[in-house]
Amino acid sequence: MSPQSPILIKRSFPWTDTVQGQSVTFRLMTREDQLAVVSLARSLDDVDLAFLRQDITQPAVVDEWIDQIERGRTITILVEIQGRVAGYGSLFHDEMLWTSHIGEIRVLVSGKYRGLGLAKRLTVELFHIAREMRLERVICQIPAAQTRVRQMFERLGFSPEAILSDWIMSRDGETHDLIIMSRPPDELIIV
Numbered sequence: 001m002s003p004q005s006p007i008l009i010k011r012s013f014p015w016t017d018t019v020q021g022q023s024v025t026f027r028l029m030t031r032e033d034q035l036a037v038v039s040l041a042r043s044l045d046d047v048d049l050a051f052l053r054q055d056i057t058q059p060a061v062v063d064e065w066i067d068q069i070e071r072g073r074t075i076t077i078l079v080e081i082q083g084r085v086a087g088y089g090s091l092f093h094d095e096m097l098w099t100s101h102i103g104e105i106r107v108l109v110s111g112k113y114r115g116l117g118l119a120k121r122l123t124v125e126l127f128h129i130a131r132e133m134r135l136e137r138v139i140c141q142i143p144a145a146q147t148r149v150r151q152m153f154e155r156l157g158f159s160p161e162a163i164l165s166d167w168i169m170s171r172d173g174e175t176h177d178l179i180i181m182s183r184p185p186d187e188l189i190i191v
């Protein structure tokens with residue numbers, strides 16, 4: 001695969017499903033989605049904003065993310081409800097690094113649509129893609145204090161790999177421990 005090409009996957013998008021009575025479309029993110037993703041980020045509450053890994057409320061930051069998609073370093077699935085982007089799941093992977101066998105998952109769902117199972121659906125989709133890419137492990141990085149997020153990943157079969165003390169700084173300048181969790185993408189998960 002060329003490092004300058006988007007990741008080619010067999011799984012086909014877009015597709016639409018009904019999730020707890022809502023029609024939800026899952027599709028791949030492209031450059032046209034820049035403003036919709038910025039608008040999703042700007043709708044987040046202060047807690048979510050404090051822990052954003054990158055400040056995706058800034059269009060330039062989302063542009064860089066899209067550059068990564070176009071270079072084949074990231075694949076992002078968006079969830080769309082009533083024509084608006086309600087969340088995303090990304091799989092980051094760099095075949096030029098010594099971690100070329102590892103992909104990192106990041107998921108985010110708008111506060112309005114939490115608890116519908118969207119993050120779990122996105123994670124399962126990303127697992128299928130990780131398997132197609134023959135990755136050996138998928139990881140996620142979460143602030144240690146976010147116990148509900150940690151529990152969600154544990155229920156999806158992730159186990160802690162490492163806890164890094166004071167590794168991340170939230171926007172208020174406080175430092176927090178970071179947990180790295182991982183699992184192989186080799187089995188199907190039922191959610």
Ligand SMILES: CC(C)(COP(=O)(O)OP(=O)(O)OC[C@H]1O[C@@H](n2cnc3c(N)ncnc32)[C@H](O)[C@@H]1OP(=O)(O)O)[C@@H](O)C(=O)NCCC(=O)NCCS
Pocket residue numbers: 048105106107108109110113114115116117118119120121140141142146148149151152155
């Ligand atoms: C973590 C997050 C993606 C969950 O999204 P979601 O679509 O509500 O998740 P799901 O509905 O698929 O799963 C809900 C599970 O997540 C847990 N959860 C974590 N945070 C939650 C929240 N704020 N609201 C509801 N459920 C939450 C629940 O315990 C629930 O577990 P269960 O259904 O197994 O009992 C969402 O809270 C979010 O975007 N948080 C900010 C970004 C983040 O922390 N991302 C994870 C690090 S990559």
